[in-house]
Structure formats: C-alpha cells, structure tokens
Amino acid sequence: xxxxxxxxxxxxxxxxxxxxxxxxxxxxxxxxxxxxxxxxxxxxxxxxxxxxxxxxxxxxxxxxxxxxxxxxxxxxxxxxxxxxxxxxxxxxxxxxxxxxxxxxxxxxxxxxxxxxxxxxxxxxxxxxxxxxxxxxxxxxxxxxxxxxxxxxxxxxxxxxxxxxxxxxxxxxxxxxxxxxxxxxxxxxxxxxxxxxxxxxxxxxxxxxxxxxxxxxxxxxxxxxxxxxxxxxxxxxxxxxxxxxxxxxxxxxxxxxxxxxxxxxxxxxxxxxxxxxxxxxxxxxxxxxxxxxxxxxxxxxxxxxxxxxxxxxxxxxxxxxxxxxxxxxxxxxxxxxxxxxxxxxxxxxxxxxxxxxxxxxxxxxxxxxxxxxxxxxxxxxxxxxxxxxxxxxxxxxxxxxxxxxxxxxxxxxxxxxxxxxxxxxxxxxxxxxxxxxxxxxxxxxxxxxxxxxxxxxxxxxxxxxxxxxxxxxxxxxxxxxxxxxxxxxxxxxxxxxxxxxxxxxxxxxxxxxxxxxxxxxxxxxxxxxxxxxxxxxxxxxxxxxxxxxxxxxxxxxxxxxxxxxxxxxxxxxxxxxxxxxxxxxxxxxxxxxxx
Amino acid sequence: xxxxxxxxxxxxxxxxxxxxxxxxxxxxxxxxxxxxxxxxxxxxxxxxxxxxxxxxxxxxxxxxxxxxxxxxxxxxxxxxxxxxxxxxxxxxxxxxxxxxxxxxxxxxxxxxxxxxxxxxxxx
Numbered sequence: 028x029x030x031x032x033x034x035x036x037x038x039x040x041x042x043x044x045x046x047x048x049x050x051x052x053x054x055x056x057x058x059x060x061x062x063x064x065x066x067x068x069x070x071x072x073x074x075x076x077x078x079x080x081x082x083x084x085x086x087x088x089x090x091x092x093x094x095x096x097x098x099x100x101x102x103x104x105x106x107x108x109x110x111x112x113x114x115x116x117x118x119x120x121x122x123x124x125x126x127x128x129x130x131x132x133x134x135x136x137x138x139x140x141x142x143x144x145x146x147x148x149x150x151x152x153x154x155x156x157x158x159x160x161x162x163x164x165x166x167x168x169x170x171x172x173x174x175x176x177x178x179x180x181x182x183x184x185x186x187x188x189x190x191x192x193x194x195x196x197x198x199x200x201x202x203x204x205x206x207x208x209x210x211x212x213x214x215x216x217x218x219x220x221x222x223x224x225x226x227x228x229x230x231x232x233x234x235x236x237x238x239x240x241x242x243x244x245x246x247x248x249x250x251x252x253x254x255x256x257x258x259x260x261x262x263x264x265x266x267x268x269x270x271x272x273x274x275x276x277x278x279x280x281x282x283x284x285x286x287x288x289x290x291x292x293x294x295x296x297x298x299x300x301x302x303x304x305x306x307x308x309x310x311x312x313x314x315x316x317x318x319x320x321x322x323x324x325x326x327x328x329x330x331x332x333x334x335x336x337x338x339x340x341x342x343x344x345x346x347x348x349x350x351x352x353x354x355x356x357x358x359x360x361x362x363x364x365x366x367x368x369x370x371x372x373x374x375x376x377x378x379x380x381x382x383x384x385x386x387x388x389x390x391x392x393x394x395x396x397x398x399x400x401x402x403x404x405x406x407x408x409x410x411x412x413x414x415x416x417x418x419x420x421x422x423x424x425x426x427x428x429x430x431x432x433x434x435x436x437x438x439x440x441x442x443x444x445x446x447x448x449x450x451x452x453x454x455x456x457x458x459x460x461x462x463x464x465x466x467x468x469x470x471x472x473x474x475x476x477x478x479x480x481x482x483x484x485x486x487x488x489x490x491x492x493x494x495x496x497x498x499x500x501x502x503x504x505x506x507x508x509x510x511x512x513x514x515x516x517x518x519x520x521x522x523x524x525x526x527x528x529x530x531x532x533x534x535x536x537x538x539x540x541x542x543x544x545x546x547x548x549x550x551x552x553x554x555x556x557x558x559x560x561x562x563x564x565x566x567x568x569x570x571x572x573x574x575x576x577x578x579x580x581x582x583x584x585x586x587x588x589x590x591x592x593x594x595x596x597x598x599x600x601x602x603x604x605x606x607x608x609x610x611x612x613x614x615x616x617x618x619x620x621x
Numbered sequence: 622x623x624x625x626x627x628x629x630x631x632x633x634x635x636x637x638x639x640x641x642x643x644x645x646x647x648x649x650x651x652x653x654x655x656x657x658x659x660x661x662x663x664x665x666x667x668x669x670x671x672x673x674x675x676x677x678x679x680x681x682x683x684x685x686x687x688x689x690x691x692x693x694x695x696x697x698x699x700x701x702x703x704x705x706x707x708x709x710x711x712x713x714x715x716x717x718x719x720x721x722x723x724x725x726x727x728x729x730x731x732x733x734x735x736x737x738x739x740x741x742x743x744x
Contacts (some may be wrong), residue, residue: 030674030687032641065671067638086641087686111657111689150642160628161635169625283622290625 031066031108033057034084036149038073038235039228039267040389045097046081052100053083057108066108069158072236074149076136078388079119084149089130093119121408136387139406141368143376144192144229144352145392148236153271156278159239165284167355168243171250172292175358180251181207184354186362188374193219193310193347194422194451194527196373196440202344205334206252209342214254216245217338217345219315220261220268223307224423225474227454229378230348232390234261234268237352238275242298244354246285249296252344256297260315263302272300307424307478311526312345314480325482326526347452349378369395373439379421381407383456384414396437399429403457414459418542422451424471425531427538428464447538449531463560464543465550468535469497475532486529489520493533500547502563503554510551514540559620562605569596572617579609579618637678641686649707651685651730653677656701658692664699665718672719673702676726685730698741704729714739 035041035050053068074082079093085103090113092103099117106112121135131137142148151158159165171180185200206214218241222230234241245257261269276298279285287295301319308314309324316338318324337343353375357365366374373395379402382388386408393402399419403409410416418428427448429436436442440450458467472494481487496513499505517533524530540547549557556564569579569588573595580588580596587603590596598609610618623631655661655670673687693701698715702725705711712735714725721739728734 029638029641030670034642087688109657110659110662110691111655112691151639157631157635158639160632161639163632165628166632169628173625282628284628290623290628 029065029067030087032086033066033068033108034071034086034149035068036072036074036080036082037070037153037267038077038080038148038232039265040073040077041080041082042267044080046095048097049081049083049095049100052097053104056101056104060104060109062108069152070154071151072148072153073145073232073390074131075140075145075232075390075392076119076387077390078386082119084131088113089132091119091131091134092117135405136389136391136408139397139401140392141376141394142392143356143365143368144233144349144378145236145390146356147240148232148390151237153236153238154274156239156275156282159237163359164239164355165243167358168246168250168284169290170358171247172290172294177207177251177253180247180358183358183362184251187357187365188362188369188372189350189353189357189365190373190440191347192349192353192377192452194425194449196450199346199350202334202346203248203251205332206254206342206344209335211342213256213339213341214252215338215341215343216248216252216254216257217316217319217343218245218257218259218261218351219310219312219345219347220259220265221303221305221310221315222262222265222348222452223305223310223478224425224452224454226382226456227380227423227452229380229390229453231265231268232378233348233352234265235271238268238271239279240355241272241348241351242275242279242285244351245298246289246296247354247358248344248346248351250294252342254344255295256299258299258301258319258338260301260303260309260319262305262309264305269300269302276300306480307475308480308526308528311528314526315345316343325480326528328525349453370437370439370442372441377438377450377453379453379455381455381457383420384410384459384462385457386411393438395439398435398437400434402438402455403434407457410457410459414461417458417460417462418464419458420448420456420467420471420535421454422449422531422534423454423456424474425449425527425534426451426454427534428458428467428542430542432542447534447541449534461558461560463556463558464539464546465497465501465556466558466560468539469494469501471535472497472532475528479528479532483523483525483529485520485523486525486532489516489524490529490532492516493520493536497536500550501556501561503550505551507548507551510547555621565605566600566621567598567603567605567607567609568619568621569598570617570619571595572615574615574617576614578614579612582608582612584608636683637681640683649684651682651707652705653685653687653725653730654690654703654705655687656691656693656699656703657689660692660696661699661701664696666700668719669700669702669717669722672722673726676723677730680726680731682726682730685726695741713741715741 083092083095181203189199190196303309311326314324314326333343378392418430420428479486575593587599677685700717702714702717
C-alpha cells in the first residue's frame with residue numbers, strides 16, 4: 028500500500044533546472060532503501076513557482092521543497108521519508124519573510140489563487156490517464172454524451188459567461204453556437220496552442236501538466252457543434268508539451284475516449300496534432316488554419332468567419348488551450364459556479380505568467396477582478412531589490428502598459444481595454460524604475476517587425492517605419508514633429524492592417540505615449556534617457572574624484588580613455604561605445620553615467 | 622475499449638490513492654501521527670504505520686490522513702501513535718502493534734470510542 032507520494036515538477040522551467048535527474052535520484056534511493064512499495068515518485072506538470080525550481084512536494088504532509096539539487100535528495104529520503112522529519116533547510120521560504128513555510132497551500136503565492144484551468148497542474152502525473160480520471164477526468168464528457176443534448180452543452184457554456192482566453196475575449200458559447208448553426212455535415216474543432224507572446228507560457232504549462240483536460244474539452248466541443256475531427260496546433264518548440272500530448276492521445280484512444288463510437292455512445296471524434304514552426308502570426312486564427320491546411324501561415328480577411336467557413340472551407344471553432352481547460356469544470360460544477368467568480372462581464376479566472384522585475388516569477392491563476400496590486404505585491408512577492416513599481420505590460424507585444432496610477436484597477440477584459448491595454452493571452456511583465464519605457468516599446472516593436480508575415484503593406488512597411496522613429500528617438504536625433512508623425516502612423520497601421528498582429532502592433536507605442544509622454548519628450552527635447560538605458564543618449568564622464576590610476580583606460584576596449592598617471596583622466600565621447608566597463612572597473616566611484 | 626462503468630471503476634480505485642495529495646481541508650481532517658524516528662522504527666513503527674494506512678484505505682476514510690513525526694521523547698514506549706481529531710484533545714497511544722493499530726481505527730476513528738487500554742498509565 029502506497030503511503031507517501033513524492034511529486035517532482037517536470038514542467039519546462041524545472042526541467043531546465045535538472046528536475047529529471049532529481050526524479051531519477053529519488054527513484055534510485057527509494058529503491059535502495061527498499062521503500063518502492065510504500066512510496067510513489069510521481070512526475071507532474073508545473074506548480075507555478077518557476078522562480079524557485081526544481082520543486083518537490085512530499086505527501087501526505089504536503090511539505091513543499093524548493094530549489095532541490097540531486098545531492099539534496101538523499102537528505103529528503105533519509106530524514107523526511109524514512110523518519111518523518113521535515114528538512115527545514117530545504118523547505119520553501121517566502122522571500123518577504125524568511126520563515127520556512129511547510130505546505131504549498133500556506134504560501135502567500137497560493138493563498139490568493141483560485142486554480143480552475145491549472146487545477147491538475149502539479150497535482151497529477153500528466154502521463155497517466157488513470158490519475159486524470161481519479162480527479163473526475165472524462166466525467167464531463169460522459170455527462171455530455173449520456174445526459175445532455177448538444178444544444179444543452181452550448182447553453183451551459185453560454186450561461187457560464189466564459190470568454191476566449193487567447194486574447195480577444197469573444198464569448199465561447201456564442202462561437203460554438205455559430206458553428207453549430209452553420210449548415211454542413213463536416214465541421215472541425217481546433218485548439219490554438221501556438222502560444223507566441225514573449226513571456227506567456229500558461230498554455231504550455233496546461234499541455235504539460237494536464238493534457239487530458241484539453242482533449243476531453245475538445246471532444247465535448249465536437250459533440251456540441253457536430254464535429255468528428257479535431258486538430259491541436261502546437262508549436263514545435265514545446266517538445267515536452269508535444270510529447271505529453273502524444274502520450275495522452277494514445278491513452279485516450281486506447282480507453283476508447285477518442286475515436287469511433289466513444290464509450291459505446293455512438294459518437295465519433297478523433298484528434299490529430301499539427302506542429303507549427305513557431306511564427307507569431309500563426310496564433311491568428313485564419314493564419315493558423317491556413318497553416319494546418321499545409322499552406323504558408325498567412326491570415327486572410329474576415330468575414331467569412333471560421334464558424335461559417337474555416338478549416339478546409341468547413342465550419343470550424345478555434346479555442347485557446349486555457350479556454351478548453353475551463354470547459355470540463357463548467358460542465359461538472361455548473362455554469363452558476365463559474366459565473367459566481369469574476370466581474371460582471373468577465374467570469375471565472377485567468378492565468379497570468381508573471382515575469383520581469385518580480386520576485387515570484389511563475390504562473391498564477393486569479394479570479395477576474397483581482398487588482399494588479401494584489402497580483403504583484405501579494406502573490407508575486409513584490410519588486411526585488413527595494414525598487415519601485417513603474418508599470419506592467421499585459422497582452423505582450425499586442426497589449427499595453429499599466430502605470431502605477433492604475434495599480435488598484437480590478438483586472439478584467441473591459442477594464443484593461445479602457446486603460447489602453449488588453450488581457451491578451453495573459454503575459455504580465457513587470458517593470459521597475461530602471462526600465463526606460465521608450466526602450467520597452469522599441470523592444471516589443473522589434474518583435475512584431477520580425478514576426479510580421481508581410482502579406483499586407485500597413486503592417487509590413489508601417490511597423491518598420493514606426494521602429495525607425497523609435498530608433499531615432501532613442502538615439503537622440505528625433506524632433507517633436509517626428510513624435511507627432513509617429514503617433515499618426517500608429518493610428519494608420521491600426522486602422523488598415525489585415526489581421527490582429529498589425530492592428531495591435533502599435534499598442535505598446537500608443538500606451539507608453541499615453542502614460543509616459545514625458546519620457547519621450549526627455550529623449551526628444553533634452554536628448555536624455557531618464558533611466559540611462561538608451562545607449563545613444565547615455566554619456567560616461569570622469570569626475571574630479573579621479574585618482575589617475577589608469578585602471579579604466581586599460582580596460583576600455585576602444586581606447587577612448589586617456590590621461591596621465593595621478594591626474595584626472597578623460598573619456599573621448601566620439602570613441603566611447605558606452606559599454607560601461609569603465610564604470611564597473613573604477614574603485615573610486617569617479618565615473619558617472621548620465 | 623472501456624465502457625462508462627469501467628471509467629467509473631478506475632476513478633473509484635484511483636481516488637483512494639490520490640486522496641493522499643488532497644490538502645484542501647487540512648483543518649477539517651483527522652490526522653493519525655506515527656512516531657517514526659530511529660527509536661520508533663526499531664520498535665516496529667513501520668508495520669504499525671502500514672497497518673494504519675491499509676485500514677484507513679480499506680474503510681474508505683477520505684478525511685483521515687496518516688502521517689509521520691519524529692521522536693516524542695518517550696522512546697521506551699514506542700511505537701507511539703497520536704490521533705488528532707479537530708476540536709478534540711489529541712490522544713496518545715503507546716506500545717502500539719499492527720493489531721492495536723487496526724483497533725484504534727475501528728474503535729476511535731470510526732466509532733468515537735477511545736481505546737483506553739492503549740493509553741499511557743502513570744505507573
């Protein structure tokens with residue numbers, strides 16, 4: 028009889044920190060101690076606290092160990108597993124207060140979260156269908172096939188108020204209704220797992236931690252709209268997610284939960300995986316379907332919408348991974364339960380990927396309407412190194428920034444749009460006082476310029492010109508006229524681009540202009556970068572504190588520093604490449620950056 | 622291919638194992654704590670522990686968790702088992718063996734009668 032479970036995170040974050048070797052070491056030592064019948068070692072998906080990985084949880088105590096290395100394993104096995112003494116040294120400590128916290132559920136990081144889409148991530152072994160079934164897996168599908176008509180399923184999803192989690196926020200039930208109403212015998216169900224926003228990784232985490240939840244929800248969607256074939260479009264650079272999806276598909280088919288005559292109910296539904304090469308534009312629905320068809324991933328004008336004419340010209344629904352991950356819970360617990368969470372127009376929970384200048388980098392799932400302050404200060408553990416919060420970028424390269432003045436805004440679809448940002452897929456990049464907002468806007472625009480597919484001119488050329496304006500500003504060569512022209516160009520690109528990529532690409536520029544115009548003006552008029560980030564505007568100078576030791580001159584890679592020993596040295600600005608080596612080298616703090 | 626009944630059977634079978642990982646109602650659950658330091662183990666705590674786990678599983682007691690603790694200081698009375706029921710004082714049983722362990726689950730946990738014979742006595 029198994030009396031203890033050791034859960035080792037196998038998500039991408041912990042995997043890259045060698046969690047696979049930690050798991051093997053546990054297995055070896057448990058066997059050596061003759062405990063293999065008493066203790067089960069289980070690989071799971073992501074727990075969410077990626078910043079402190081690899082993480083290990085030992086049940087029944089629920090002890091949460093973080094940053095576990097292979098050499099720590101023996102201590103956990105001998106002390107905790109054999110003798111029942113928690114290894115205090117290795118328990119996760121909240122960085123704000125250094126008391127060791129025992130259970131995961133005791134941490135501030137988890138207390139304020141509500142895990143619906145991520146409910147099984149870090150709890151079950153994603154490669155074991157029986158564990159998914161133990162947590163009510165495939166019960167929602169059984170309920171739909173045996174108790175509900177397709178229209179009743181759609182009504183439940185509609186009533187729940189679930190909106191698309193991929194970014195647009197379109198009501199999911201409406202989408203299903205349109206596809207169900209479209210005439211035709213052949214329809215398709217697609218899953219958008221082409222997660223492209225830099226800094227967002229919740230879809231990957233769900234596929235890695237709970238792949239069956241997505242398969243089950245897609246089968247339910249197929250039943251609801253009358254489709255018998257589905258496709259999961261996932262990017263090839265998610266190898267662990269793809270691997271676990273393949274295992275899950277094989278297990279579901281073996282159990283007869285996918286394929287012909289599912290569970291002897293007469294309903295047929297099959298799924299296939301399609302790998303994408305990782306182009307950002309393929310996250311756009313029409314480009315994604317074009318790519319599944321085997322063509323170059325380029326968008327096409329809408330209408331016709333996919334619900335009418337989608338994949339292979341047939342009615343199609345396309346939902347995001349996180350959207351699907353909510354479906355089974357809505358069917359089992361009822362639309363009222365789901366609608367009881369969140370705000371008036373945004374129901375349920377949303378997963379955010381916290382990144383940037385924040386203590387607890389990782390994945391968090393919060394009810395809609397939670398304030399940005401709670402997410403960043405309570406759950407995220409605040410800004411490291413005592414710095415001040417400046418802004419948070421939501422929605423990745425398509426979104427905008429939220430400045431400190433909106434720190435207490437409840438996060439939902441409509442509030443974010445009203446302040447010039449958007450939900451997007453849920454990336455949340457936190458910036459502190461050291462981040463230059465013009466540089467941030469430039470960073471995101473560089474990304475969209477790289478990723479523009481080139482089909483329509485406003486996006487292909489317009490964004491390139493926009494980036495050139497930003498380069499001009501950050502190198503101190505722009506005029507106020509340029510600033511005005513740039514803003515007009517933003518509106519032009521938004522109004523005329525073919526797909527979401529181009530229509531949203533200028534958002535980072537517009538939102539930083541809205542909240543941080545003074546920083547732009549400082550770059551343009553004063554020729555200064557207030558945060559000393561933009562290299563073209565930074566100057567290094569040597570002050571009178573210089574002792575003339577010549578250390579900086581010897582380190583300078585371009586020979587821009589000259590002077591006589593024991594007298595003040597000078598930097599030649601025409602030669603200086605602003606690498607900052609001199610500043611690091613000086614022992615007398617005699618070099619300043621301004 | 623499985624039938625709907627097969628899936629339900631898998632679910633029921635797996636749930637008894639998975640219940641270990643449920644930390645949701647930590648304040649509501651009954652905890653049975655076995656002293657598993659060196660003294661406890663050498664006195665036979667491991668078979669006691671296994672007997673408790675088996676008995677709890679056999680009776681499908683989902684709100685009962687069997688866990689380990691270190692040495693309680695009374696090494697000569699090991700194996701020691703403590704029962705913590707929310708809202709009641711903890712009860713300490715000493716010199717427990719697998720058979721006594723099963724009785725503790727049956728009498729104390731299920732029926733609410735403390736097994737007075739296994740308690741510490743003053744002499």
